[in-house]
Amino acid sequence: MMDLHGYGWMLWEGAVMTLVVAVLAMTLGCVLGLVGAVAKLSVRSGLRRAADLYTTVVRGVPELVLILLVYYGVPTVAQDLAETWGEPVVFDLDPFIAGVLTLGFIYGAFATEVFRGAFLSVPRGQIEAASSLGMRPGLAFRKILFPQMLRYALPGLGNVWLVLLKATALVSVIQLEDLMRKAQIAAGATREPFTFYFSASLLFLGLTVVSLYAIRRGERWAERGLR
Template identity: 60%
Template sequence: MFDLKGYGGMLLDGLWLTVAVGLSSMLLAVLLGLLGSWGKLSRNRLANFIADTYTTVVRGIPELILLLLVYFGVPTLLQDIAKRLGHDIRIDLDPFLAGTLAIGFIYGAFSTEVFRGAFISIPSGQLEAARAMGMSRILTFRRILLPQAMRFALPGLGNVWMVLLKATALISIIQLDELMRKTKIAANATHQPFTFYLLASIIFLGLTVVSMLLQHRAEKWANRGIAGKP
């Protein structure tokens, strides 16, 4: 169906790198989401302010700008600070690291809201029962809050993952050899942009379908034994 002119293997390499960036970024997003939701639900005003500022700023600035700030802006800022301290150094961020940090940081803000809603959904009576049994805060979080929050958060996190996966295409602008950059190279070399960009879109669609199936199975597993759940 597609005449790839020998570029199929290159696209496959780009696909694996795209998935690797996506999984790494999602892990960071989940960790930031848990931390951010704690800040939003905390009684500590400073934690509230930091969490609110984080989600507001990230959701208000385009993803591409944040990616460029991380990849180009952060090394420049660190070099300027070092120069003022009398050190002449050069800092270059690895594109994979920069992409993972930027995408994870961005979608950590969305995960924050997902987890905040999940924690709010847990009946307060369960926390009162845990305190009555003498459970510490850490034990309550590990045995009662986190397992249930993850169950409530699964649908939202699934949506975050699918949007995050598509956002990895932005990383091609910082020269990371993921799927979109490999696609662009192949399209330019063969002068067949329609063929290769159509194939890339089909690959991303395939990843989305697989993700939806896995999410459905994960939700079914998490809801096993819950009354009213299939």
């Protein structure tokens, strides 16, 4: 077994932080993804174009650049704006908030595509049947379209989650105390970088394995009554 020199707990705390960031970012991403998908399928061309712009830009720019842009760029913009209005302020973005917001924003674009595909997979007849029963569009969405869409979205969302989990390692670049950052600190203090980065990678692997298992369970649950 590897000797962690008493830094094991620190890595564990980091793993918890990584998980918290990932869960919050995934929640935000799902909300943005739903909004984006509804906008993409909307009849209004303005909404469609805005959602297209969102997914095109976010998926074409590296995550690292977006994280750095938000963390260092947003305070600068705010300060520059405040200065032109004659109210100089000092504004700093918390790395936790910046990390969660940016990751949620990025993976919202991926979730948009997943939800869009899932909405399109629900057979048209279902909506027609709902409206022929006299359901209003809002009710049909809530009772018919949305629950059925979730089943088609689940495998795609599982993939988004697996990629997002690994992308959280990037928030260590903006000094957030996640698993990666804790491993960095421990590696620096003990001069055993391999030991700690390898342990961190095993923790990430563990998170991935647990996620894979949960996703498989979730998919089986969503498909109950279909076989």
